[in-house]
Amino acid sequence: MSKNTPKNKIINRIVNQSTALGALVILLVASLISNFYLYDSNQNTKKQNQTILLESQNLRTSLDDIGKKYENIAKQLDINEKDRLFLVQSFNQVGSEYNGLMNNYNEKLNEVTTLQKAVFIPDELLKKYSKYYFLNENYSPSSTVQISLNYTLNGKEVYIMPEVYTKLEKMILDAKNTGINLVINSGYRSFNEQKGLKSAYTQRYGSGANTFSADQGYSEHQLGTTVDITDGKVGLVTSFENTKASTWLRDNAYRYGFILSYPRGNNYYMYEPWHWRYVGVELATYLHDKGLNFYDLDQNVIDSYKTKIFD
Ligand SMILES: [Zn+2]
Structure with missing residues (x-):
């Protein structure tokens, strides 16, 4: 310590x-x-x-x-x-x-x-030519073509409007296919040709020529849309109506636009079973279906078909 x-x-x-x-x-x-x-x-x-x-x-x-x-x-x-x-x-x-x-x-x-x-399309193509109305002598179709010599009587030179020829040729060929021979006897005729024809008739038959080749009658041929058709054996005589060709035409021509201008019993002209005028398929069919004659129709009704004439 x-x-x-x-x-x-x-x-x-x-x-x-x-x-x-x-x-x-x-x-x-x-x-x-x-x-x-x-x-x-x-x-x-x-x-x-x-x-x-x-x-x-x-x-x-x-x-x-x-x-x-x-x-x-x-x-x-x-x-x-x-x-x-x-x-x-x-x-x-x-x-x-x-x-x-x-x-x-x-x-x-x-x-x-x-x-x-x-x-x-000239108005004239669908006008009625009767005892009172006929075509101006200066009228002529805008154009015409020659129908094949195969279709004409004895190789005759016949002319027609080209638009109508198309339909006519089809009709001739279709008829041929069913054994029917259609022969074209005449087509377009100018005023002067017709005048010559008429004077020849007059010389042969006197004033009676007017009944079958009167002034108003040739108008349709002057249009270039009308043809005289036979079977090539029977001529332009009333008895043509008894041929197969005539029956075929009455039953079928409307399908191609053709009508019989002066059928039996008409009030406008002598009966011409061979004289076919082109008026267009539509009007021809209408006439056929109604059983009417072209010349009995009102001109205004006919005119309404003009624009369709070549359809
Ligand atoms: Zn004729």
Whole structure:
């Protein structure tokens, strides 16, 4: 045991104080170390936090970018869809306008065709020529063609309007196919030819010639649409009506547009079973179906068939 001397007391105090100081220093150092670690850890956390924040911000930006791109694409798609629909609608509209215009065009074209026919088809082709009405001596067909010598009597030169010849030839060929021989005896005759013919008749038969070759009678031949048809054996006589050719013509000629101008019992002219006038298929069929004679029809009714005469 040390003695409680002043020296010892001082030493003890110093020792005690030193111990306390040492403890304090240790505590201080520990606290410093601890604080340093805490600080360091804090800094790390902060850094990590900042990194994460930065990364999340980058992600956010990327997401926004993608969102914008998506919106743009969606817009473009929307615009394209609208454009497509607009184009389809426009196309359909243009299509229906085109159809409408085409319909109008065709209607106008038909009107023009009808008007042209009305203008270019002479009224004379469907007029009635009787004891009172006859064709102007200056009238002549717009054109004529020669009928094939195969179809004419003894290879005679006979002429007719080309439009009528088409129908006539078909009729002759169809008849031939059923064993009927149709022979063309005469067709177009000009006013002067007819005049010569009439004067020849007059010389032979006197004034009686008027009954079968009168002024009004030749008018139909002057049109260029009328033919005298026989079977090549029986001539231009009433008994021609008893031939197979005559029966065939009465049953079928209307299909080709031909009518018998002066049938038996008519009030306009002597009976001519061989004398066939072209009036068009439609009118000829009407007359045939109704059992009517051309010359009994009202001229206005007849005229309404004019534009269709060559159909
Ligand atoms: Zn005749």
